[in-house]
Amino acid sequence: MHVARTVPDLRRAVTALPRPLALVPTMGALHAGHVALVDEARRRAATCCTSIFVNPLQFGPNEDLARYPRDEAGDLARLDAAGCDLVWMPSVDTMYPPGAVTTVEVGGPTEGFEGAARPGHFRGVATVVLKLLHQAGPDVALFGEKDWQQLQVVRRMAADLDLPVEIAGVPTVREPDGLALSSRNRFLSPAERAAAPRLFAVLRSVAARIAGGEAVADALRFGRDALRDAGLAPDYLDLVDAETMRPQREWRSPARLVAAARLGTVRLLDNVPVP
Numbered sequence: 001m002h003v004a005r006t007v008p009d010l011r012r013a014v015t016a017l018p019r020p021l022a023l024v025p026t027m028g029a030l031h032a033g034h035v036a037l038v039d040e041a042r043r044r045a046a047t048c049c050t051s052i053f054v055n056p057l058q059f060g061p062n063e064d065l066a067r068y069p070r071d072e073a074g075d076l077a078r079l080d081a082a083g084c085d086l087v088w089m090p091s092v093d094t095m096y097p098p099g100a101v102t103t104v105e106v107g108g109p110t111e112g113f114e115g116a117a118r119p120g121h122f123r124g125v126a127t128v129v130l131k132l133l134h135q136a137g138p139d140v141a142l143f144g145e146k147d148w149q150q151l152q153v154v155r156r157m158a159a160d161l162d163l164p165v166e167i168a169g170v171p172t173v174r175e176p177d178g179l180a181l182s183s184r185n186r187f188l189s190p191a192e193r194a195a196a197p198r199l200f201a202v203l204r205s206v207a208a209r210i211a212g213g214e215a216v217a218d219a220l221r222f223g224r225d226a227l228r229d230a231g232l233a234p235d236y237l238d239l240v241d242a243e244t245m246r247p248q249r250e251w252r253s254p255a256r257l258v259a260a261a262r263l264g265t266v267r268l269l270d271n272v273p274v275p
């Protein structure tokens with residue numbers, strides 16, 4: 001497994017490796033959810049490149065950039081064991097050299113939800129993902145369904161900018177009790193960790209209510225109350241068009257139920273389909 005830290009070294013390595021090439025963008029602190037993306041990359045392509053870059057541009061001034069977990073040695077061991085061929089680990093200065101002022105602004109699916117809760121977040125995501133795609137030039141790039149809105153934003157950007165790459169989503173990997181794996185779960189206290197699986201449980205029961213014909217507004221009210229009863233503070237729990245992220249007042253396919261809830265200092269994100 002080769003580790004590249006400069007763009008010329010990355011390009012040399014990519015040129016020497018067989019196509020098709022799959023890219024898995026990550027911010028490190030890798031867990032089994034990230035490994036599922038690498039596994040899917042290896043199923044789809046001859047070469048898997050994983051990027052590790054904690055992107056300052058997607059963190060707000062009051063967010064957790066400084067405490068974001070970092071574990072370079074552990075990440076490289078995990079990727080090697082998973083059969084990853086190439087790791088792209090640029091420094092902040094390599095990604096954003098002094099003087100860089102160009103960013104990517106995606107409309108549509110960035111509005112609302114994470115876009116509203118975290119101003120500038122998706123500008124940072126779109127900018128770094130476009131740069132990673134240009135730097136590595138993959139045939140396919142894989143993103144987790146865990147960050148559903150991010151997946152729709154990246155799909156929209158790739159379509160709007162005619163990027164010659166397939167954007168593929170990978171289902172969310174969960175703990176046995178249903179909690180979606182996340183690098184931030186380590187900041188949950190034991191009591192918070194015990195309450196955290198309620199987010200997925202509530203999403204599933206709200207989805208079942210809507211699928212069973214209950215009025216969307218009633219099912220959502222039930223869900224928000226159920227989250228509060230479990231000690232989670234919902235930022236949002238909403239039914240949206242699965243692609244445009246526009247809220248749905250009545251169920252229409254394709255629909256997704258998306259939620260963010262605060263538990264102590266951690267913001268948990270999750271989503272489920274509503275078939």
Ligand code: AMP
Pocket residue numbers: 025026027028033034036037142143144145146147170171172173174180181182183
């Ligand atoms: P991150 O390192 O948190 O930026 O995540 C990198 C990629 O891994 C993103 O595409 C995430 O959606 C994806 N990811 C994070 N957690 C999970 C999970 N539990 N299951 C599947 N994919 C995930």
